[in-house]
Amino acid sequence: MSTWFNYEASLKILIFGLLLGSGLPALFALAVRAxxxxxxxxxxxxxxxxxxxxxxxxxSWLLYSVALVAVVIGVLYIARDFIGAHTGMYILGAKPA
Amino acid sequence: xxxQLFLLIIVVITALAFDYxxxxxxxGNAMATSIASGALSPKAAVTLSAVLNxxxxxxxxxxxxxxxxxxxxxxxxxLQLVFAGLVGGIVWNLLTWLLGIPSSSSxxLVGGIVxxxxxxxxxxxxxxxxxxxxxLIPALVSVVLAGLVGAVGTWLVYRLNRGVPEQRSExxxxxxxxxxxxxxxxxxxxNDAQKTMGVxxxxxxxxxxxSRTAALPPLWVIVACACAMALGTYTGGWRIIRTMGKxxxxxKSPQGMAAESSSAVIILxxxxxxxxLSTTQVVTGxxxxxxxxxxGAEVRWGVAGRMAxxxxxxxxLAGLVGAxxxxVVHGIGGFAGAAIGFGLLVATASAIYLRxxxxxxxxxxxxxxxxxxxxxGLDDADQPTVTVGAEVPGGNGKVTGTAPAKKAGxx
Numbered sequence: 001m002s003t004w005f006n007y008e009a010s011l012k013i014l015i016f017g018l019l020l021g022s023g024l025p026a027l028f029a030l031a032v033r034a035x036x037x038x039x040x041x042x043x044x045x046x047x048x049x050x051x052x053x054x055x056x057x058x059x060s061w062l063l064y065s066v067a068l069v070a071v072v073i074g075v076l077y078i079a080r081d082f083i084g085a086h087t088g089m090y091i092l093g094a095k096p097a
Numbered sequence: 098x099x100x101q102l103f104l105l106i107i108v109v110i111t112a113l114a115f116d117y118x119x120x121x122x123x124x125g126n127a128m129a130t131s132i133a134s135g136a137l138s139p140k141a142a143v144t145l146s147a148v149l150n151x152x153x154x155x156x157x158x159x160x161x162x163x164x165x166x167x168x169x170x171x172x173x174x175x176l177q178l179v180f181a182g183l184v185g186g187i188v189w190n191l192l193t194w195l196l197g198i199p200s201s202s203s204x205x206l207v208g209g210i211v212x213x214x215x216x217x218x219x220x221x222x223x224x225x226x227x228x229x230x231x232x233l234i235p236a237l238v239s240v241v242l243a244g245l246v247g248a249v250g251t252w253l254v255y256r257l258n259r260g261v262p263e264q265r266s267e268x269x270x271x272x273x274x275x276x277x278x279x280x281x282x283x284x285x286x287x288n289d290a291q292k293t294m295g296v297x298x299x300x301x302x303x304x305x306x307x308s309r310t311a312a313l314p315p316l317w318v319i320v321a322c323a324c325a326m327a328l329g330t331y332t333g334g335w336r337i338i339r340t341m342g343k344x345x346x347x348x349k350s351p352q353g354m355a356a357e358s359s360s361a362v363i364i365l366x367x368x369x370x371x372x373x374l375s376t377t378q379v380v381t382g383x384x385x386x387x388x389x390x391x392x393g394a395e396v397r398w399g400v401a402g403r404m405a406x407x408x409x410x411x412x413x414l415a416g417l418v419g420a421x422x423x424x425v426v427h428g429i430g431g432f433a434g435a436a437i438g439f440g441l442l443v444a445t446a447s448a449i450y451l452r453x454x455x456x457x458x459x460x461x462x463x464x465x466x467x468x469x470x471x472x473x474g475l476d477d478a479d480q481p482t483v484t485v486g487a488e489v490p491g492g493n494g495k496v497t498g499t500a501p502a503k504k505a506g507x508x
Contacts, residue, residue: 004230009372010238013363017242021362022250025273025355029257032269036261071276077365078283082156093369 024070031063100431101304104176107435108300111183111442113325116293118190119202120150120329123289125338126199126360126380127282130353130387132463133342134267136274139333139460145275146282147331153286154323167227168207169214177426178213179300180435184442185209185419189411191449197336197344197458197471198407201377203292205415207232212416216423228412231373236408239378240385243363247386250355255391258351270350277357284364285376286326294322335458336471341380343467344400346388355390356383378408397467 038056073092076083080094127149128142137145186206193200207228214222258266298314301307307315342348348356360376360383367374381404388396426438456472 004226005234005238006230006372009367009370010242012370013366013372013374014242014245016366017246017359017363018249020366021246021359022253022355024358024362025250025277025351026253026257028270028273028354029254029266029351032266033258033261035269036265067273068276071280074280074361074365075283077369078153078280078287079156 020070024067027063027070028067031060031067033060034063035060100435101176103432104180104435105300105304105306107439108176108180108183109297111180111187111439112293112296112300113321114442114446115183115187115190115202115206115296116290116322116325117329117332118187118194119289119293120147120326121332121334122190122194122199122202122329122337123285123376124330124333125341126376127278127285127357129338129341129380130348130356130384131274131278132338133348134271134274134350134353135464136271136350136353137278139335139338139463142278143331143333143460145279147327149279149282150286150290150330151323151327153283153288154290154326155319156283156287167231168224169210170222170224173214173218173222174299174303175217176300176303177435178210178217178423179296180438181213181216181419181423181426182206182210183296184422184438185212185415185417187442188418188445189415191446193407193411194334194336195449195453196407197340198404199337199341199377199381200404200407200411201236201375202289203375204232204236204408204411206292206296208412208415209419209422211412212419213423215416216420217427232412235372235374236378239363239367239374240382242374243359243379243382244386244389246363247356247359247383248390249386250359251352251387251390252392254351254355267350270354274350274354274357277354277361280361281357281364281376281380282330284361284368286323288364288368288376290319290322290326293326294318297322333460335460335463336453339458339463339467340400340404340471341384343464344397344471345381345384345404346394346396347467348384348387349391352387352391352394356380356387359383359386 034056038053038058038060040052077092080090080092084090084094124143124146128137128146131137132139132142183206186202186209189200189205189208190202193205211223211228254270294314297318298307301314301318302309302311313319346352360380363374363379363383364376367379381401385396385401388394422438422441425441426434428434429437458472
């Protein structure tokens, strides 16, 4: 780490940012796509194909839940010190004061 | 009442006022893209954001090492200096709000305090390496990192959703945006309320009302700060929301969600890796990225350029206001100095508020078509303009706030 510019932290933020910050909306987009295909709304060329596919619908819901879990983890992360201080459960890297 | 107590009361009131401006200045950070994409109605968005900011503020258990710790020599800090710094922050926040420019509230506060410090003891009271490495460089890093992440996310989203009917995909992303925007609001509440709590805490310690070893500020400080910020958030900085959501890039819900996810993740990561990045710059970077990443989308670089200019002059101008305020308060001295300083702040704030009423931007017209600058086309008495006219790219209709900033501190 230089005095002026924190290369190390910036690089870490970039890498994890790309994984999580770009990955999460991409995951959500996959869920939307699977949902649309599962509902028979869309074919690969964008035209309606008309038949439903429960497997794709299930996949879509699975992907949505993964995204939701990520948001819940985000909230827990923000609240981790508060939770730790009030319940004694130190999660996600929270440290006792 | 002795002078120190009088100063303390003024500092507390001013700090809460700063917190309020911080709240409404930053509503746009969390909610602008949701409002622009239609994911949330303007009123619902600011209400949700206010509630989450309130909640976020209570989640803070430790006072953020006060904002100025690594930037100025702590032994030289006085109540008058803190007051002058806060005035610099408030005036700059109000001016940038008037012009609809999202600029960092933290930078404004830092600028004010640094300026007041220079006025008080000269440049040696300021830790310049800290100012550069903790404020200036992170600002640039924020925009670049968030821009990259936002662009990649947006590109992926549009690539993966190719062939999905637009209506279906936009509907889904609108629902998703509610979660991503909430995350940004919560993170913001936790980070930013601490800033003002830290300032009041510092003032209480220097007065002797709170012991130097206390870990947490008194409950009333937490409650007051949380409420001031939530109230500010609820008021909604519509002018800034408009620039963020309509001016910079025309935001659709998939872009909005990509931008918000990028912002939330980068803010949390920067806290995790101990490299504080400013929320405003992160969000602006993400929004720019979402414009770059969407095939065929237009980014109004003229608007981005105006913002960049405002960011560059935030520190010096907030510093100038802080310095002038310090000279006034300290120069006159005593009760009169503090009272006159406070009076000037109220006068300046009122003047800016009255100026903003000339062309009002509120929840009714915040999403009106962007016609070259913030208020173009809004003059027709609250009626959102619906005509689809030729759009003037870039917004250079207004100049930056140099002149009013000077006027601000001059008696």
